[in-house]
Amino acid sequence: MESGINIVGFACSYCAYKASEMAGSLRLKYPEGVVIVQVPCSSRVDPALIIKTLFEGADAVFVAGCHPGDCHFIKGNYYTRRRIYALKEMLDAFSMKGRLKLFWISASEARRFVEKVQEMYSQIKKEKDEG
Amino acid sequence: MKGKRIENGDLIKTLDVYLKETRGILFAFDVENKNYKTKMFKELPKDIRFLNPIFYVNSSIYLRRVFSESIKIVAILRPCETRAYVELTKLSQIESRSVICGSFDCFGTVSSKKEDFSFPYDPRELKVFLESSGLVRYACQVCGHKEGIFGDFGLRYDKEWNLWFIPYTERGRVLFDLIPSEETEIPFELEVKEKKDETTFKTSLSEFRKDFERCIMCLNCKNMCPVCFCVDCLFNTLEYLPKGDELINTILRCGNTELPKNVEIYHFIRMYHVSQTCVGCGSCEEACPQSIPLTKYFKGISGRLQGIFDYLPGKNFDEKIPYTTFKEDELPYAED
Numbered sequence: 001m002e003s004g005i006n007i008v009g010f011a012c013s014y015c016a017y018k019a020s021e022m023a024g025s026l027r028l029k030y031p032e033g034v035v036i037v038q039v040p041c042s043s044r045v046d047p048a049l050i051i052k053t054l055f056e057g058a059d060a061v062f063v064a065g066c067h068p069g070d071c072h073f074i075k076g077n078y079y080t081r082r083r084i085y086a087l088k089e090m091l092d093a094f095s096m097k098g099r100l101k102l103f104w105i106s107a108s109e110a111r112r113f114v115e116k117v118q119e120m121y122s123q124i125k126k127e128k129d130e131g
Numbered sequence: 132m133k134g135k136r137i138e139n140g141d142l143i144k145t146l147d148v149y150l151k152e153t154r155g156i157l158f159a160f161d162v163e164n165k166n167y168k169t170k171m172f173k174e175l176p177k178d179i180r181f182l183n184p185i186f187y188v189n190s191s192i193y194l195r196r197v198f199s200e201s202i203k204i205v206a207i208l209r210p211c212e213t214r215a216y217v218e219l220t221k222l223s224q225i226e227s228r229s230v231i232c233g234s235f236d237c238f239g240t241v242s243s244k245k246e247d248f249s250f251p252y253d254p255r256e257l258k259v260f261l262e263s264s265g266l267v268r269y270a271c272q273v274c275g276h277k278e279g280i281f282g283d284f285g286l287r288y289d290k291e292w293n294l295w296f297i298p299y300t301e302r303g304r305v306l307f308d309l310i311p312s313e314e315t316e317i318p319f320e321l322e323v324k325e326k327k328d329e330t331t332f333k334t335s336l337s338e339f340r341k342d343f344e345r346c347i348m349c350l351n352c353k354n355m356c357p358v359c360f361c362v363d364c365l366f367n368t369l370e371y372l373p374k375g376d377e378l379i380n381t382i383l384r385c386g387n388t389e390l391p392k393n394v395e396i397y398h399f400i401r402m403y404h405v406s407q408t409c410v411g412c413g414s415c416e417e418a419c420p421q422s423i424p425l426t427k428y429f430k431g432i433s434g435r436l437q438g439i440f441d442y443l444p445g446k447n448f449d450e451k452i453p454y455t456t457f458k459e460d461e462l463p464y465a466e467d
């Protein structure tokens with residue numbers, strides 16, 4: 001990657017991934033170096049996968065799912081919320097806060113998706129530049 | 132809360148009657164060459180002890196391996212062991228129909244790696260001995276749950292060092308009913324008291340790396356952890372270890388690679404996996420050949436993560452493990 005920043009995003013195929021596709025068709029740009037992995041539900045994202053991703057080279061990871069209450073599988077993202085929040089808390093204990101983020105993005109929120117990713121990217125870049 | 136005062140020898144007599152009646156098995160300790168050995172007995176041993184001051188391993192892992200419809204198992208364990216038993220019951224790893232497991236007030240324990248000592252038999256003297264010895268394990272020094280309030284029944288000391296039997300579940304009541312003395316209100320003040328868990332553990336990746344520098348990835352810590360029970364643990368496979376030409380490629384790309392690899396991945400994943408069920412027993416640290424301060428991290432992280440959901444593992448059988456349930460309206464600040 002040109003910028004040397006790697007961000008891996010796990011996006012639910014019913015909402016955030018759709019939003020990312022729509023962002024493409026609207027020609028909205030988000031930074032290179034953001035790789036998106038499509039998952040059937042945000043609750044599919046095993047925290048072990050996130051930990052592995054972080055220690056095998058990713059600067060940061062995000063998990064994006066439907067807003068609570070809107071899950072395609074009724075309650076998947078309620079579990080996501082508990083698990084990812086707890087994992088963030090654990091990373092915080094290791095002073096690794098900011099390296100994992102959780103977003104709620106519906107299929108129609110292409111702009112919000114791009115803003116969130118852009119904001120995360122700038123923050124990681126800033127931290128990395130400052131060493 | 133109601134209980135029965137245990138008069139001289141009542142406990143032994145009760146156990147004896149129960150074991151004979153049910154063809155049951157007792158899970159306890161006896162002393163052999165100054166060593167307190169955890170054993171399963173068909174008959175009540177002569178030199179039975181309930182307080183085991185030496186910690187080898189969290190004994191609840193053995194309860195994962197026994198099941199019988201017809202034979203009952205009575206286990207009298209430490210609070211941390213009993214809490215692991217409760218968690219394992221929730222996780223369908225122990226079939227509690229065949230087990231009655233209660234907890235004894237605990238005064239802390241000494242690592243089995245220390246040289247042999249003779250411990251006083253009398254509980255009062257044992258407590259003083261342990262407190263003044265400076266030998267108590269780190270896990271026990273920071274343990275806030277030494278009270279015998281977990282599992283099916285509790286055995287607790289009051290301020291006058293009388294022993295009380297307190298039933299907590301139907302299974303515990305079965306034994307309780309066999310004790311001859313009258314059921315009365317237990318004294319308000321008891322010897323061992325609860326302490327709140329620390330929920331603000333903070334460290335850094337560099338500190339972690341320094342502490343785990345000597346880890347050889349033997350996986351003993353996982354094998355001896357009571358709540359790390361998965362038969363298909365991902366670290367039993369090669370999935371999380373470098374395979375094929377991965378190592379060679381890394382060396383060619385980066386010039387060198389550290390060995391063993393993936394120490395962080397292993398411990399971070401394990402830490403997360405046990406974060407709600409870790410009882411802070413320090414069995415992992417006891418099993419580590421490299422004297423890595425595992426308890427500091429595992430208890431620290433789990434204290435913090437259990438704090439989010441106000442969850443104390445092993446407190447009761449009906450409370451669900453936080454990651455397996457949810458509330459619709461909670462954690463509004465979870466999103467970034």
Ligand code: SF4
Nearest residue numbers: 210211237239271274
């Ligand atoms: S960790 Fe607590 S309950 Fe377990 S042996 Fe130590 S003091 Fe006792």
Ligand code: SF4
Nearest residue numbers: 356409410412413415
């Ligand atoms: S992680 Fe260590 S302290 Fe926690 S339950 Fe397992 S063995 Fe005990």
Ligand code: SF4
Nearest residue numbers: 346347349350352419
């Ligand atoms: S027991 Fe010690 S050396 Fe072995 S994997 Fe665990 S921390 Fe590493």
